[in-house]
Amino acid sequence: MLESFYNIMMTDWLSIFFVALIILISIPICLFSIGYVKEYRQNYSIKYIYSMMTFFILSMIGVVFSNNSIVFMIFWEIMSMTSFFLVIYEYKNKENLSSGIMYFVMTHISGLVLMIMFALIYKYTNSFDFKEIMEYSNKFTLTQKTIIFILAIIGFGAKAGLMPLHAWLPKAHPSAPSNVSALMSGVMLKVAVYGFIRTAFMFLGDVPYSYGISLMIIGTLTAIISILNASAQRNMKKLLAYSSAENIGLIFSVLGLAIIFKSYGLNTLAVLALTAGLFHAVNHGIFKSLLFTAAGSVLYSTGTKNMNELGGLYKKMKFATFCAFVGTAAISAIPPLNGFASEVAIFMSFIQVAGKIDSIWMIVIILCGSILALTSGAVMYVSVKSFGITYLGEPRSIKAQNIHKVPISMNIGMGLLSVYAILFGVLSKFIFEYIIKISQDIINVGNIRLDENTLQNFVGFDIVVMASIIISVTVVFLLVNYITRKNKTFKVYDTWGCGFNEAKPYMQYSGSGFTQPLSKIATSIIGYKKTVLKEETIFFRQHTTDMIEKYLYNPIISLVDYLAIKITKIHYGQIQVYIAYIIMSLIIAVVCVVKFI
């Protein structure tokens, strides 16, 4: 019985790793959902969201476990469809429907490209079975490899949110309920990463280094442009969506680096780079779900996503604030949390290139690494903004003052994710060791012994040492503090206003003002514009546009609109004519397929 399961399932380390990731992160999100969906009880169906979420999670596990490209595509489409239905869950809001359509189109572009890719793989290898394809891997010709690689970047990249196919992320995430955003960002994007690793590393085997370099550059550009866009957002969930695209860029660029190392025969370094990428995929899943669930609890209790209306939430939701603090610290790479562990590993993999690869590419890789370093600085800027403006200070509007109480199950979900974030940082040494085994399996170095010295120089051990130093110093300090405490600890009084006693909450820094210096120096990248309106009072407005959406998507959308208007002329409204159209397109399709195969 079990053996027959092994035959229909993919049970190598890579699949098991990603299934573990899906289950690990889905459990706290499901716990969170129990409380969170109460918000929708009056207007929407609860059964609908539960059943869709169950199908969604199961289909993701199905994608990762499938060992056949047809089964893979079926689960992939179920995953896309259920997530689409979850995105448009709040269908009474028209804006959600239009962003849902955007997601629908993008996810089907991804599905279509993947179908073409698997059809081509079938054409070349005569097999749907993943194990057979993997055995065939080195018989692909260079042209075949190139075509499959490009299709994989487009297909999986559109699902994961690589530039310029990221445009659905900042639309779908704010529309979806927060628990769904947490699932989509924390887990579904990782399924796309899984698909990419499966194709690029295991189906294609050895590929030229230029593939890796192009992937690394795409990833790096995604990271920097997304984080600059994130900095300008005032909608919490939009900010997190852009930040997801940033992390995906980071993961893909380090995967590109692994491909480069592999093609140069530097297997140890390739294993390390892939380990860093996989570890970051888990860590991003953890802290991004944590931040999305925290944003969800803010939305639940205040009813607004606009951080310029929030502030001072810690007074009424202490536990959620603490969890959001852990998530913010993790995403800003604060030791000893998990984001720090994988970020350091990524930087170290980038630097190891020095002196091992031809000079010109070495400089390119180091430049990419420094852009990622800039990105990591920007991440701290953006996440401090997101946390500080939302939870700290004084309430900026009446919405942030009248707060609903958060149900206990939501707190349990967030608490569990915070515990993950801490454990995956402090114990990163042991997790690194496991992931290194998985990467060895993927890179297919078999029993070749890796360079022990490089492995030992890898960061895990240092983090454990640092974490224990930090914890012991903290304990000592807290003890000293406790012993030397006075009876009267401190006096609570108004904030010092430099002699100005009329300080009002709206005089605090706003979210938009906080990152204005960055918007100012990145004006052309994020389309930053400020206008001063003089009416009865003086208004100051600043807004940004996603330049890729403006210059790439809008022309295509207007072209499609234009063609659609032209085509309406052949719509006569007679059923016979439509049947004729169907038959004609069927014939064309059959001819194409026959020609093609």
Place this chain on the structure above:
Amino acid sequence: MLIYIVYILQPLLILLLAPLFMGILGKVKACFRGYTGPSVFQVYYDIAKLMKKDEVISKSSSFVTTIGPLFTLVAAVSCTFIIPVFYTSLAFSFGNIFVIIFTLGIIKFITSLIGLDSASTFGGMGSSRELFISMLAEPIMFVVITFLFIETKSFNIFTIAYANSTQLSFGPGHVLAALAFFILLLAENARMPVDNPETHLELTMVHEAMILDLSGKRLAYIELASAIKFVLFLTILINGFLPYGIATGLNLLTMGTAIILFIIKLIGCLIVIAVIETTMAKFRLFRVPELLTFAFALGIVSIIINHYA
């Protein structure tokens, strides 16, 4: 036996002397400006006085203000344990330079949240600027560490110090990278062309603006943490780029000379900083990116020179 003394003495030296070095910096600056200035021990007195004082905390503030300052000090103190001061050998298996830099980042993270915590406009302004500057400083950190890795093939600061102390000659890249790190040091520690540590003028302050609402013990913690962070950055500069005379054997005499040499080198760096601080004006905020881009360019050039030389 001696190695345990080293383990204890190295962090203790930084912890105890950090305020003294700040005092010396103040004294040197006072000399350049032509007045006597406070005693070099003034920083100790200040901290002792702050520890004794009563505290006032803003009624807007949260756990970030109440326990945050302690954690900044924890971060600074933790770093002193994994950094070479006067003794280094290849036997140290910890001391990853990234871990040190990121741990020092805790101070930046918490102080910028404290800035937003008190609901004061100055705090928000300070943390916005601090993070803006430190964001642009991050690539410099990356290229400088890359340079050190190319030179010594290690991320371990002990190994880096060991390898560079035995090296007889350095290329021009070494000087450029050291210069880039020096500019990074000025930017990260709120020093002169980037931030003026002495002023409380509303529109120019960065670091001071964030901690404007702290007092008493908590202010003392943050001030001490900043002093330790400053000295730690100088220690990385000294032991990463000019580690001549650092003790590599467990011998009391060499270690004694190493301690004296370290203090002399550190005071030399402080004099350079004092010269910069007394002769230069603070940059406008939007001129700072130019300075940091210059430092980044220096780092990249140093890597290229080192690679082709």
